[in-house]
Amino acid sequence: MPLSNHSTTVNEAQLRAWLSEKAREFGFDGLRIADTQLGQASERLQAWLSEGRHGHMEYMQRHADLRSNPQLLVPGSGRVISVMMNYLPPDANFDSEWQRLEEPEQAVISLYARGRDYHKVLRQRMQAFATEIEKKIGPFGYRVFTDSAPLMEVELARKAGLGWRGRHTLLINRESGSTFFLGEILVDIPLPIDAPQEEHCGTCQSCIDVCPTKAITAPYQLDARRCISYLTIENPDIIPTEFRAAMGNRIYGCDDCQLICPWNKFAKRTDLPDFAQRHGLGQASLLHLWSWTEAEFEQRHEGSAIRRIGYHRWRRNLAVAMGNALASTKVPDQDKELMRKALQESLPSADSLVAEHITWALGCAV
Structure with a gap:
């Protein structure tokens, strides 16, 4: 017609x-x-x-x-x-992403945001x-x-x-x-419509099992309030203490449910330079990112989705990850000392949001 x-x-x-x-x-x-x-x-x-x-x-x-x-x-x-x-x-590699999650002093940013x-x-x-x-x-x-x-x-x-x-x-x-x-x-064009795809998850529930904060409360049910992506991006307030340890070193988003999904063995690569990582965000340490001034944060995240959370939420997230690193036996003592010193030096000038998380982080030290 x-x-x-x-x-x-x-x-x-x-x-x-x-x-x-x-x-x-x-x-x-x-x-x-x-x-x-x-x-x-x-x-x-x-x-x-x-x-x-x-x-x-x-x-x-x-x-x-x-x-x-x-x-x-x-x-x-x-x-x-x-x-x-x-x-x-x-250059994205899921095995490498899992490995970084086991390196507490490293910062993990969701792949889509790099x-x-x-x-x-x-x-x-x-x-x-x-x-x-x-x-x-x-x-x-x-x-x-x-x-x-x-x-x-x-x-x-x-x-x-x-x-x-x-x-x-x-x-x-x-x-x-x-x-x-x-x-x-x-x-408003009366185009012919396409048919939906059949579901192919079968009995797999790997995404439910792997979620660090158990945000997937049942199949197809997500409680955003528990989700690390929500907590580190959309949440403007204090991160509830019950979820901080589970955040590990994730400072912007979380990819666990995608990394574990069997269907992502078919994940396609893109050759668009827009989605290539910038400023070494796939290899950066927590200490390196903590050293950024607000001006550096704004400049390096220009044109990035990360910029919209603002410098204070960025520091809030980093402080939680640094607290988890201080609590880990995997981090060498000399690295812990550098983190502890960086947090202590930043505390006097921190706003109330960041200060609360710095104080918590310092209390995690072992």
Whole structure:
């Protein structure tokens, strides 16, 4: 059927094939299409929010109605074009990541955050992609999203067939594992929709078993308040003492549930320089990162997703990791002494948030 109100020469099937080809030209590793009806996912969101599992992420509660109905974001939209982009740099190695977690004096930053901010990378490419669609069919109603608005992007991508929900709640793709970013374009074009993928987790629950803080409380159930990614990134306050030891040396995010996932043996590497690690973040020690001044933090994290947590949360996270290092028998005494001295010297000038965590860290010394 020809595209109503958009074209009399390009039909839906032809445009669908063109979209996939053009998406590859813009560096996307997959494109699928769904309608905007969320069904029971909206009810599950409301239940999750009513239980308070979103923690300090008030924006999720504040915009729950928009999350439940994408058409409120783009009136007249009936389709979502979901795209994926792999982010693992060529030198990423899961075995090495596990090894770093066993080296308490080293700093561990989630793989996705070691390069350029994915919001910037995807948004620029998706906007250019949407412009190309407009050139193809003429003006149409649309809006581009890259984890930047109240949209249930994982659920829409699941519905479109980019993957299935793993038991850790992340999306898993047969060919790419789970190490990819998502982006969306809500459109008012009556495109043909794709079918969802079947689930392929079987009886595996490795992600549940490996979670350091037991944040995955049951299959497909995540309590964000316990999740290290939430605690180190979204949480603006004191990190509860009950979770500090379990954080280990993770100072920004946590990859454990992805590192353990059998499907990530298929994780695809990217050749995009944007996602290559910057400033040695994959090899940095806690002491080295603690030595950064606020000006150095701002300058070195320019264009990075890490910058948005700010210098004080960065220091808060580092202080917890240094406390865990001071409590470890794996760290040489001379390294512990350097950490202890660095923490003590910083305490007088620290704000109340960081000071509380420094004091705790100093109390961990053995």
